[in-house]
Amino acid sequence: MIRIRTDNIILRKYFLPVLLILVLLFTTASVLAAGEEPEGLWADRITSFFADNGVDLLIAEGNALLVYEDYHIKADYIEYDYPGESIEIKGNISLSVGDYFLRAKSLSGNLNEKSFVARDEVYFQADDLKINSISLEMKNEGLFIFTGNVLLLYKEIQVQADSLNYEREQDLLVLEGNINGQNGDLKLSGERMELDLNSEKIKLQGRAELLFGDKGGE
Numbered sequence: 596m597i598r599i600r601t602d603n604i605i606l607r608k609y610f611l612p613v614l615l616i617l618v619l620l621f622t623t624a625s626v627l628a629a630g631e632e633p634e635g636l637w638a639d640r641i642t643s644f645f646a647d648n649g650v651d652l653l654i655a656e657g658n659a660l661l662v663y664e665d666y667h668i669k670a671d672y673i674e675y676d677y678p679g680e681s682i683e684i685k686g687n688i689s690l691s692v693g694d695y696f697l698r699a700k701s702l703s704g705n706l707n708e709k710s711f712v713a714r715d716e717v718y719f720q721a722d723d724l725k726i727n728s729i730s731l732e733m734k735n736e737g738l739f740i741f742t743g744n745v746l747l748l749y750k751e752i753q754v755q756a757d758s759l760n761y762e763r764e765q766d767l768l769v770l771e772g773n774i775n776g777q778n779g780d781l782k783l784s785g786e787r788m789e790l791d792l793n794s795e796k797i798k799l800q801g802r803a804e805l806l807f808g809d810k811g812g813e
Contacts, residue, residue, distance in 0.1 A: 634662050636675060653677055663706050665692045670702075680707040688713070695721035699731070709736050717741070724749050724792070726759060737763055745770065747790075751779040752797075754788065766792040774799070780808035 639657030655661070655673040661682070662668075671686025684702040691697075698718040704711030713731040719739070720726075729743025739761040747754045747770065757772025768790040775784045778797065786801025799805065 634664070636661050636673065638673070651677060666706065667691045668702075679705070681705045682711075695719065697731070704733070710734055726761070728759070739763065747776070749790070749792070750795075751777075752790070753777055754783070756788070768792065782806040782808075 636653055636655050636659070638655035638659040640655070642654040642656075644652040644654075653673075653675040655675070657671065659670050659673040660668070661670075661673050661675065661684075663680075668682075668684065668688065668690045670684045670688040672684065674683040676682070682702070682704060686700065688699045688702050689696070690699075690702065696719070697713060698716070699713035700715035702711055702713045711731075711733045713733070715729065717728045717731045718725075719728075719731065719741070725748040726741055727744070727746040728741035730741070732740040732742075734740070741759040741761070742757070745756045745759045747756070747759060747768065749768075754770060754774060754776030756770035756774045758770070760769040761767075762769070768788075770788040770790070772786065774786065774788050777783060783797070783799060783803075783805050785799040785803040787799070789798040790796075
């Protein structure tokens with residue numbers, strides 16, 4: 596669970612919050628001494644609301660940073676439901692975990708379930724793979740669904756589409772709707788496109804068209 600370290604915490608109760616802070620500060624110091632990165636929530640201001648059984652809700656505002664397992668999330672505003680591990684995040688969001696990086700204007704979801712929805716000016720990057728879209732639904736790290744003005748950039752491939760499904764375990768990209776783009780000198784279009792990132796094989800379907808550079812009707 597999250598450990599809290601801040602200089603400005605507004606509490607509803609007194610004894611339990613003070614005891615909790617002392618315990619967590621001691622734990623955080625022990626983790627730092629061991630050379631490990633602590634999990635926690637940092638910000639210019641953190642407001643904590645306590646229920647009868649402990650922490651209920653944390654709100655971090657201004658230069659907020661949330662560290663949870665491998666997740667590092669920075670934003671202007673982070674709302675964290677402590678017992679349920681759900682989050683609501685707004686403003687200049689950057690999320691990094693494992694082999695990918697994400698930017699967006701808003702993000703909601705559940706840290707324990709590893710399921711999130713990102714919206715507005717979404718930018719995703721994993722090594723050579725870059726994707727822009729209006730929204731992104733992330734399902735348990737296995738399936739990423741991009742929708743709205745999708746732009747795919749991968750090595751020499753640049754393609755626009757209405758939607759893109761990224762099946763991470765299979766390293767497979769499936770694009771659908773108004774596909775238009777290019778692969779090097781080749782211009783391509785269609786209604787559905789599959790890209791296998793392992794073999795780099797492309798499959799076009801639905802009014803599929805492939806034009807060979809300057810030979811394509813000029």
